[in-house]
Amino acid sequence: MAPTLGAFLAAYSIAFDGDAIAMQWSIGGPLLTNPASALLGVPQGDGYSHNNYEGDTSISRYDSYTNGGDAHSSSPTRFAYAYASGMKNDRYTMDTMSRLYAKNTHRSISQNAYYFAPLFSTTLVSPAAYNFVIAFMSNHSASNPGGYLDGVQFKTWFDMTGQYPNFKWQKGQERIPDNWYHRPSTDQYAINSVFADLIPEFVAYPDTFRFGGNTAGPNTYAGVDISNVTGGVYNSANLFDGDNFACFFFQTEQQAIPQMLKGGLNDVATATDLVLKYLGPFGSKLQCPQIGKYDNDALTKYTGYGYHPMAPKSGPKNC
Numbered sequence: 331m332a333p334t335l336g337a338f339l340a341a342y343s344i345a346f347d348g349d350a351i352a353m354q355w356s357i358g359g360p361l362l363t364n365p366a367s368a369l370l371g372v373p374q375g376d377g378y379s380h381n382n383y384e385g386d387t388s389i390s391r392y393d394s395y396t397n398g399g400d401a402h403s404s405s406p407t408r409f410a411y412a413y414a415s416g417m418k419n420d421r422y423t424m425d426t427m428s429r430l431y432a433k434n435t436h437r438s439i440s441q442n443a444y445y446f447a448p449l450f451s452t453t454l455v456s457p458a459a460y461n462f463v464i465a466f467m468s469n470h471s472a473s474n475p476g477g478y479l480d481g482v483q484f485k486t487w488f489d490m491t492g493q494y495p496n497f498k499w500q501k502g503q504e505r506i507p508d509n510w511y512h513r514p515s516t517d518q519y520a521i522n523s524v525f526a527d528l529i530p531e532f533v534a535y536p537d538t539f540r541f542g543g544n545t546a547g548p549n550t551y552a553g554v555d556i557s558n559v560t561g562g563v564y565n566s567a568n569l570f571d572g573d574n575f576a577c578f579f580f581q582t583e584q585q586a587i588p589q590m591l592k593g594g595l596n597d598v599a600t601a602t603d604l605v606l607k608y609l610g611p612f613g614s615k616l617q618c619p620q621i622g623k624y625d626n627d628a629l630t631k632y633t634g635y636g637y638h639p640m641a642p643k644s645g646p647k648n649c
């Protein structure tokens with residue numbers, strides 16, 4: 331992972347579900363924070379960052395609402411769908427992941443009354459995480475320098491034992507497979523790589539682009555009107571031309587982040603600056619038209635909009 335992408339992902343975690351004074355975050359449940367920051371409350375960690383960072387339609391994890399707020403425990407059933415997607419050739423690729431993501435969005439929409447895809451956590455992070463599997467978990471051995479992920483390695487990374495479709499998962503046993511080689515450091519995966527992989531996916535499989543959610547129970551998905559929220563600059567026909575999607579993301583995030591951070595534990599200005607410090611250099615290279623005022627209120631009609639479960643007081647299960 332290019333340090334610029336790693337730093338951006340980490341900064342986002344610190345800003346939304348970590349501690350911007352101590353500059354720490356937890357990849358699991360609540361952060362045991364320093365006393366100065368603890369006065370403000372306990373940051374809930376990536377595991378309980380639903381709609382801010384963690385999103386619906388993950389590869390192996392449950393949708394938060396369908397699992398009582400626990401979006402970090404793995405679902406062997408869900409993993410079995412993922413495993414089946416490349417089982418025929420015992421090979422997992424960007425294309426098998428895109429097709430899987432398209433199918434899984436339909437599963438979420440039909441099974442999760444609170445299915446919600448806001449711009450960062452589900453529009454971008456969820457499908458990007460599928461692509462991360464191929465980009466980062468493929469084995470770049472001498473015989474396959476371009477990378478190859480087979481079923482045995484896929485299971486090892488995700489800590490699944492047993493045979494398809496009867497997998498078992500035990501918390502905390504995920505690991506790097508034996509005899510495994512990472513992608514070359516001369517070919518780091520950066521923020522622009524995320525967009526370079528997502529845009530063709532959105533064009534080839536339109537169901538993979540989700541910005542909206544269910545409005546009144548399962549199967550009531552409605553997308554956000556892109557033209558409405560950008561003052562007519564972008565629309566569904568031009569969103570994936572050239573730099574448009576990267577611009578749309580960068581420009582709306584710039585306006586949305588301070589709105590989203592209000593009411594959180596970190597100082598809004600400090601946390602916003604932290605994220606933009608790492609996102610800004612990517613955005614400043616883009617040639618973007620001016621968009622109108624973006625207002626997060628466009629999302630309030632979605633049932634899942636206000637759903638932000640916190641870790642149980644007894645401590646999060648499996649975290």
Ligand code: HEM
Pocket residue numbers: 331336337339340343376383384385386387388389390391455456459460462463466467
């Ligand atoms: C600072 C670095 C990183 C941060 C802050 C981060 C954060 C996150 C978060 C919040 C999620 C939950 C998203 C969701 O709901 O699907 C997630 C999922 C995921 N991430 Fe990362 N990530 C980082 C690096 C990586 C790397 C290096 C890899 C690959 C080796 C990776 C692979 C994945 C995968 C595969 C998932 C989906 C898990 C599943 O659905 O079972 N991430 N990440």
